[in-house]
Amino acid sequence: MLKRFDKLYGIDLGTSNTVIYEKGKGIVLSEPSVVAVNQNTGELLAVGAEAQAMVGRAPGYVDITYPLTNGVIANIEMTSRMLQHFIKKIQGRKSLLRSSQVYISVPCGITNVQKRAVEETIIHKGARRAVAVEEPLAAALGAGLLIDEPIGHLVLDIGGGTCQVAVLSLGGIVASHTVHRAGMSIDQDIMDYVKKQYSLEIGERTAEEIKKRIGTANASAEERTLDIRGRDMISGLPRSVRLSSGEIYLLVDDFFKTLVEAIRTTLDQCPPELAGDVIEQGILLCGGGALLEGIDKRIQAETGVHVHIAEDPLDCTALGAGMMLGEHGSRRSMNQRTYKPEEQVAVSKGSSNREGSKQ
Numbered sequence: 001m002l003k004r005f006d007k008l009y010g011i012d013l014g015t016s017n018t019v020i021y022e023k024g025k026g027i028v029l030s031e032p033s034v035v036a037v038n039q040n041t042g043e044l045l046a047v048g049a050e051a052q053a054m055v056g057r058a059p060g061y062v063d064i065t066y067p068l069t070n071g072v073i074a075n076i077e078m079t080s081r082m083l084q085h086f087i088k089k090i091q092g093r094k095s096l097l098r099s100s101q102v103y104i105s106v107p108c109g110i111t112n113v114q115k116r117a118v119e120e121t122i123i124h125k126g127a128r129r130a131v132a133v134e135e136p137l138a139a140a141l142g143a144g145l146l147i148d149e150p151i152g153h154l155v156l157d158i159g160g161g162t163c164q165v166a167v168l169s170l171g172g173i174v175a176s177h178t179v180h181r182a183g184m185s186i187d188q189d190i191m192d193y194v195k196k197q198y199s200l201e202i203g204e205r206t207a208e209e210i211k212k213r214i215g216t217a218n219a220s221a222e223e224r225t226l227d228i229r230g231r232d233m234i235s236g237l238p239r240s241v242r243l244s245s246g247e248i249y250l251l252v253d254d255f256f257k258t259l260v261e262a263i264r265t266t267l268d269q270c271p272p273e274l275a276g277d278v279i280e281q282g283i284l285l286c287g288g289g290a291l292l293e294g295i296d297k298r299i300q301a302e303t304g305v306h307v308h309i310a311e312d313p314l315d316c317t318a319l320g321a322g323m324m325l326g327e328h329g330s331r332r333s334m335n336q337r338t339y340k341p342e343e344q345v346a347v348s349k350g351s352s353n354r355e356g357s358k359q
């Protein structure tokens, strides 16, 4: 039950970034989901942006970890400590979610046990109520789609650890497909490529920078170059090379094919009426990967369906999760919706397919 002075939070606990929306204030935190710990003492050295700045630069005794893998909590203790730190940051001195209600996003298709683990982590931090909501639903709502209508919408969320494709209708997920290949795997592909092609070792932050600055999904994009520095694998000395956007395009292209396949699989699972709606409504693109140059046009060209990018692709999930609490905190969790028998088939199809899609 909502108490008058409860704070309402929407949290997007992502593999790459944690974003927190507070009702009445807007987005109050957006930080990388990273922690740095002293291996010898267990002491938390840095969290979020501060910890990310240490990636590839820390001494051996500092363990830098992403507590989430593929959108799912992989290390409960570290996730809990990271959240604790973020909550303290937004609440000032208080370090608990006391007198608060939280809607928190989780990847679609995860098990109820995994959902409960997320909710319990939040309750453990003092929240009065915690509800796990599926990410594409929250993202769609945050991006302004009217998801409760009997109209099919297709959402494609390209995050750091997962790409989620979901067809939504009547406030629920009718079909979905999750691919465990997303922004971070492009970074890894870039690191592997530079190693193989130039015998040069680069860190994950450099790889991400390359992707953001010269990455493109557009084959005919104007050629751009970037000088990058790394460690020569033979001499062990620093060396720089010039990379071109054409080289990165080829790496992105491979990832892109997986993405289009995921869209096809999801559309295949959904009833024809909804597939028809999707053609009319277009595809909503969100998550940080939506910012990759030319990705919207490319998806449009491959699928023949209009693609629009959410206004705030990195923030819309947290915003939507916060919006689900509604005016009086009475909006039911989308996960708790009662599905009609044919919808249940579609939903379980989507979930089982996800299992099959693990890469």
Ligand SMILES: Nc1ncnc2c1ncn2[C@@H]1O[C@H](COP(=O)(O)OP(=O)(O)OP(=O)(O)O)[C@@H](O)[C@H]1O
Pocket: 012, 013, 014, 015, 016, 017, 018, 070, 071, 072, 158, 159, 160, 161, 162, 163, 182, 183, 184, 208, 211, 212, 215, 286, 287, 288, 289, 290, 291, 292, 293, 313, 314
């Ligand atoms: N301009 C850009 N071009 C390409 N990729 C980008 C850009 N900006 C951010 N990204 C990528 O977006 C990803 C992070 O997106 P997002 O914050 O939506 O992921 P997440 O929600 O933390 O992950 P997940 O949903 O998989 O758990 C990172 O891999 C980042 O490199």
Ligand SMILES: [Mg+2]
Pocket: 012, 014, 015, 135, 157, 159, 160, 287, 317
């Ligand atoms: Mg995400």
